[in-house]
Amino acid sequence: MKQHIITKYVKTSIIVVVTFLSIPFFMDYFKTEELVQDEKKVEMKQSTITGYNEGKLSWKIESDNIWSTKSRYLFHANHILSGFIYDSNGELVIDGVKAKKLTINTRSNTITILESFEADLLAREDKKKEGIGSKLYAEEMTQSEKIKIRSDELRYYSDSKKTYLSTNVELEKEDAVIRPLKSVEIDNDDNIAYIDEGFVMISDEYRVSGNQMVIYIDEDLSELYGNLVFEKFPSKNIDDAIDEQEKTLIRHSTILSCDEAVYKESNEVKELIVSGNIILTQKGKTVTGDNGVYDQSNNYFELIGNITVELDDLDWLYDEETKKKLANEDIKESLNQATHIKSDKIVFDGDNKLTTLFGHVTIIQDDKTITADKVVLHDETSLVECEGKVKVVKENEDTLYCSFLTINIQKEQFFIFLIYSSISPTSHFSIERLLHSCHLSEKSPHDFSIFFDTFFSYFSSCDCMFSDSARISFFKYSLIFSVPAIASTLRVPAEIAVSEIILIRSIISVF
Incomplete structure (x- = not known):
């Protein structure tokens, strides 16, 4: 019994001693706060501190004034001239770091920034353009190829290759700025940025909001999830040369909502792929469908699956001068009627000014129903072409069957x-x-x-x-x-x- 008590006492004493001796280590490991300059022990002017992980370059910080205190593991700087963060293979992924109030913990291999952080996220050349054979260095990249990041706070963990941005975070590419509602996590090895608690993206022409975003930096590709809303703002400067119909369309904002989206850029093609509960709205017009693709470069939008189109009226098909000249009373009446359309697919070709409906097309107004395999609206000439098994039913009395029906709305x-x-x-x-x-x-x-x-x-x-x-x-x-x-x-x-x-x-x- 006595021997057991002695053994227990010895173990307790050892634990107490080890814990006491470990206190400085833990303090060094977790301590990141900036100390006042009066506590400086070592100061280095115009210096560079470089961090390594398993023998490979991990990060590099350059400053005009780096100093340490009592802890030999903590280094501080009030101003960073430049900084660089690398992946596990030693390839640069974050370039041009500038910030204030920096603390480096060489024991935990972490960096903490508490003010005015900014840098550039880079696409790795060997991942993005594999097989090209030429090396594109960071200084040779144009700003449009980089993602500028800003935040008040940054925490970088070299061992896990993770970077966390918080408080007033912004990611900017070309003319668009992404503002996460809370924070961003960046996996430096995969070169992927994660936004999980909501975001807003805005430019001069559009605004996008949603719950989550994943940015694949190497691939110029982004995935968006949850309660997505894309809004294209009305045009501020309208060209007098365009027709009155197009002027009417661009005077109003266009809103697209959906569950998921993928945005990608390659070979100067900018493409947005959307899916899930798609609703496209503009003043007096609503279009719904299952899946869609918008080719921004070619001004082309395709919507597939369970298409519905709801139009409050058809008044927008005519300019004011043409409406005054209309003689056909049936056409005049049709302009003021609501129109309901169903099809398997719809295509908006902006460059060629065509709107095309494919598959089981049904067009319904109060006094008529038109069905066809394909319907094409030539926006510029207001010519409507119905193809395939065309059927027109007028007030359940007159019926027309044909294989090709053309309606010239302007010329009646x-x-x-x-x-x-x-x-x-x-x-x-x-x-x-x-x-x-x-x-x-x-x-x-x-x-x-x-x-x-x-x-x-x-x-x-x-x-x-x-x-x-x-x-x-x-x-x-x-x-x-x-x-x-x-x-x-x-x-x-x-x-x-x-x-x-x-x-x-x-x-x-x-x-």
Whole structure:
């Protein structure tokens, strides 16, 4: 029993002694606060301190005044002239460090900065352009290739190769500034920056906010997550040369919200890939879908999956001068109606001024429904083209079927074509019989005359010849028409070989 007590006493004494002797070590290891200059023991002018990890260069600090105190492991500087941080392979990843109030702990291999930190994050050349063969040094990189970082505080851990920025953090590249709501963690070996507690990114043209961002510095690629909102601001300077329709569009902000996004740059192409609960809104317009790609360089946006488009009206299709000249009452009425559109895919081609809907397209207004395989809107000319299995239903009474429908909104003209699936050379149908079989429209011959003149001038360019014995198996399109136009404008042979005729009543009134 006595022996046990003695052993216990000895162990306790050893623990107390070891703990007492370890106090200076732990104080040196964790101590980072700046000491007053009166406590200086060693001072170095115009000096450089270099840190190594497993024999490889880890960091380097240059200052006009570095000093230490009682601790031989702590070094302080009030002003850093330049600094550099390297990955585990000794490759530079953070360049041009400038700061105030620096403490270096050589025992724990850490650096603490408490004021005015700024530096550049660099893409590693061997990772970004592997196989090029030429070395691009930090001083040769343009500022647009770097990410400028700023913060009030920095903590760098050489052993784990992690850098933490906090308080008033900013990351700037080209004209955009990212402001994390709290902090940024940088993995210096992977060269990846993590923002986990919210961020706002802003430039002169747009604003982006979300919950998380991961920046892959070597790849010029960023991933964004959670409650993402992209806002493009209205244009401040509008070119008088652009058409009135485009002016109307750029006068208003455009907002895109989604769950996830990837932004990447390569070979001068800037691309944003979005997914999850996508909602694109502008004044009076809303578009939704599953997945999207925006090519900023080519002004091209593609949205795929469960597309819906909600338009409060179609008034934006016309400039004010054209609206005053409109004669067609049906078109005037359509401009003020809400429009609902569904499709599998939608493409906005800004450079070519085209909007295209693909797959199971349905366009619904109060008095009509149009379905097609593909619909193209030429923004510059306000020409609408419907292709494939086109069907137009007007107030559940008039119905039109065709393979190609063109609507010239500006000129109030309609073009209708039928693609035949087969041609029978022995089947003949008299034009006179066709005229008498059609249900007549109450529209004026003048309305139809514009339509037919344009139609036949189109086919004249194909050098097509008509005669009593001519076959039209090579002739891709035919026309559905009513009587008043034929009587005064058409001069064609008495018989044309066809395989089928679809008689439509009141074609123009469908629209």
